[in-house]
Amino acid sequence: MAKRSVRDLEISGKRVFMRVDYNVPMEDKDGVMVVNDVTRIRETLPTLQLLTSKGARVILAAHLGRPDGKREPSMSLRPVAEKLSEMLGKPVAFVDECVGDKAEAAANALGNGDILLLENVRFHAEEENNDPVFAARLARLADVYANDAFGAAHRAHASTCGVARIVRAWGGPCAAGLLMERELKFLGDELQSPARPFVVILGGAKVSDKIKVIDRLLEKADTLLVGGAMAYTFKLAHGGKTGRSLVEKDHTGTALAAEAKAAQRHVGFHLPTDTVVAELRDTGRLNKKGKPLLEPVNPRVVSGDIPDDTEGFDIGPATAATYAAVIAGAKTILWNGPMGMFEDKRFAEGTLAVAKAVVAATQEHGAKSIIGGGDSVKAINKAGLGDKVTFASTGGGASLEFLEGIALPGVEALDEA
DSSP, X not given: OOBOBGGGOOOTTOEEEEEOOOOOOEEEETTEEEXXXXXXXXXHHHHHHHHHHTTOEEEEEOOOSOOTTSOOGXXXXXXXXXXXXXXXXXXXXEESOSSSHHHXXXXXXXXXXXXXXEOOGGGSHHHHTTOHHHHHHHHTTOSEEEEOOGXXXXXXXXXXXXXXXXXHHTTOOXXXXXXXXXXXXXXXXXXXXXXXXXXXXXXXXXXXXXXHHHHHHTTTOSEEEEOSTHHHHHHHHTTOOBTTOOOOGGGHHHHHHHHHHHHHTTOEEEOXXXXXXXXXXXXXXXXXXXXXXXXXXXXXXEESSBOTTEEEEEEOHHHHHHHHHHHHTOSEEEEESOSSOTTSGGGOHHHHHHHHHHHHHHHHHOOEEEEOSTHHHHHHHHTTOGGGSSEEOSOSHHHHHXXXXXXXXXXXXXXXX
8 A cells, every 4th residue: 555655755845734643641740741651752753854854844733632622731732742852852843723823823934844733633623523624724734744643544534634635636745654654564565465374463352343353364364363351252152151251242153253264264263271360359439430440359360161250351371372382483473452451460461471472473583573553562562572573553443444454534645656
């Protein structure tokens, strides 16, 4: 899926309106919002350095959180501008609006090689509605459109689609940033004809969330390894006991159909043989939804059925060893979704074992490893291994939809190469 690249543009002195994904984790420290994970910012630096070196005047647009079309101070991008300036080692201007006279004046004041970050585009409800008037107001800042926000490319919003259409109508180019290029290469081109054996590792909570990905990848994979809570729906489908584990009773048929397709295509299909379980204790508190807050206690490993008074939280050590052995022989690896509740160290061992196996296959055996965004990237970064895989996607929902074969509006809006 070759798209026009920013590296091919003549942009000296031109205003490049670039959509980026700066929807980064923030926390309040003594009344000041600060960025506590710079991954998404760091991934845009190569594109920014290229554009500024070519003399572009760069105007960055992004969203942060879900302000529902209202100005929410805790979701301002001002702290992101400060962090970006620190990481680039050069000033990054910030304007507390994204459209209108103030934004236009700030954009027009830029010199060649300068960067401006606009305020959160989702402070305007028209952004998510892809309102053409709002898109036209944003486009007043642009001579060239670029998109480096793969994580937002599955949204047909004004800044991801509307501006591109207007810039193209004016005769301006619409190109992919370097990060967008890499996302399309590894999640798209590299998986079209993967080196074999091709091992797919899928985790996460629900079969229903991943069934389209499973169905599509069964066309290409040699082996599929299943973990996370979705594995309990497969167990239930086979008549096994799942205790208090998260299951989708109405998707047992879906699970069995996936296994049948794997068998038909001679794809190895592995499910956990042992599970780390825990009992649930009422804390006496309520969660955000007003329901009793339960905490897992007395974790232990069980084989086969999950006891009625327990819930499954991770794959067990025998499963982890089996999966690691399969991964060791892979030449291409795609991993999407953790093996358990990795945020709690008591239930992180399965995910960590898989992460180590993926890294070993990459570093020691030359496998190509692709981490398909979302929690699997968080997990491998938490283990300190994120820089030892071939590619880790910045997309969450976008990665999943792309792997399903869905056309992403933000990608479709860009010029063909």
